[in-house]
Amino acid sequence: MPPKSDLPQGTLDVLILKIVALGPVHGYAIAQRLQQISRDVVQVPQGSLYPALHRLENRGLLTADWKESETGREAKFYSLTSKGRKHLETETEDWRRLAEAVSLILGLAEGGVR
Amino acid sequence: MPPKSDLPQGTLDVLILKIVALGPVHGYAIAQRLQQISRDVVQVPQGSLYPALHRLENRGLLTADWKESETGREAKFYSLTSKGRKHLETETEDWRRLAEAVSLILGLAEGGVR
DNA sequence: ACTTGATACTTTGCGCTTCTACACATCGGC
């Protein structure tokens, strides 16, 4: 029973931005880190990852440069722009508020609303 | 600055199922309750609500009957099927796992992964 | 030498969901 779970729309962006915020990384490493940190709960297919990165780049939230990766190969390293950093903050805040609200609702007992 | 926030895809279903699980309600009341409990964080537009209800009904997770509402008007009251109840459980569990994972990632400091 | 697996990026097309906007109907209050 693999604990795989699909990501709700809009969630991937925040996660990517957060990982990139920790320092420049290339796409492949982003997926690895997400999977690693979340203990395999978050698994990002490449078909989700790279389009997302391009979206974020087009929105001006990320910038990319080709550099040599740790393994000696060429890879695109992404960095956060100031706009991206600001966006990350508000998105993080949005997630926190939403998660709290959803937990509140899902935590309801039969008692109902009072 | 109203703390409005759009719902990530897939989240609406769980919330609806949860509200219905507390007892038979009609659609309009579901939206009200969600908004009320979440303190306006969750606001469900009618164009999202009713398609979602129909979806859930078609999937066999909900059943609907026309009854008289509290105000004396006809309304569709939705109830959870056994399948719906089971579905709600797994979905709730999925949400918990995901929320925990996302919080874990968003809570990362500059330190990185260790 | 061949093949497998890991690394690393790209693109296309599908399917699903949500949102905006509109339409229709009844009821109570002003």
Added chain:
DNA sequence: GCCGATGTGTAGAAGCGCAAAGTATCAAGT
């Protein structure tokens, strides 16, 4: 008579994640 709240519904548009396939390099196994 009109407007707001109640209550259900549809149509169109837009967005996003995923599967799938393709490209390419490199290390390690057989």
